[in-house]
Amino acid sequence: MTRRAAVLGSPISHSLSPLIHNHAYFLLEYPATYEAIEVKSGKLEEFLARELLSHDLLGFSLTMPLKEELIQISSPALQIDLRSREINSANTIYRDVEGWKVTSTDVEGFQFLFRDISFSSVSILGAGGTSRAAIAALAESNVNIEIYRRSANRDASIIAAALGSNMKIKDWDRCAEAWKSDLVINTIPADQVSSLIKGYTAPKLFLDATYSPWPPGLTKLQLEAKGSLISGFELLAAQAVYQIALMTKVEFDKNWLFSELIGKLDSLK
CATH class of the missing domain: 3.40.50.10860 (Leucine Dehydrogenase, chain A, domain 1)
Structure with missing residues (x-):
């Protein structure tokens, strides 16, 4: 069958x-x-x-x-x-x-991608399901995590996903600070990243959860800067x-x- x-x-x-x-x-x-x-x-x-x-x-x-x-x-x-x-x-x-x-295999997916990477600080852009899967994947890694979210409505879910990890929640108007982290993870849809593009500075490593249309705006900037990239693909x-x-x-x-x-x-x- x-x-x-x-x-x-x-x-x-x-x-x-x-x-x-x-x-x-x-x-x-x-x-x-x-x-x-x-x-x-x-x-x-x-x-x-x-x-x-x-x-x-x-x-x-x-x-x-x-x-x-x-x-x-x-x-x-x-x-x-x-x-x-x-x-x-x-x-x-x-x-x-x-x-x-x-x-949620999103959690294992993130862990698989992180398996051979060393970093001590992570910024995550967005607070939806993909973002919280990334938080859960990092929960036992003992790294500093900063979450930049557009609304406080999901704060309880963010905290629950963190499982006691070293995490800070920050308002969206501070998202330009995100680029200083060793690893930056974007979970914001490709058609909603205009404010991020304006403040973009190439991080050491960038993971863009979006992939369509290829290349998404932030992925394109990271490639042009010749920075390390984990793509949405x-x-x-x-x-x-x-x-x-x-x-x-x-x-x-x-x-x-x-x-x-x-x-x-x-x-x-």
């Missing part, structure tokens, strides 16, 4: 997840297909109530605006892990012997590697698959 999976969100037509997941299935010789499905905010619970009954379903990836909405769904069919509740965000639904599980591929492992249950070398997926994405540049 050919299995199926999909990425859910809105808008979703720009998503590159089908490209890399289907490429992974090909490489792993795994009989499955992966597509993008438009699911608007407020419609997720209804959609899942119907789709999770399907026997051929591997699972779902979730992107904006559904990562937080998924945590709010109260359904006996979904088991949401503690970390996802702590960061109030999840991007993966997968099946195991106990039923449907919910988790790399974060997309890293978190996908962990989703693929959870959904397919196939054992594989994660470094190998990551390199293969990056090769596929780099062909789009």
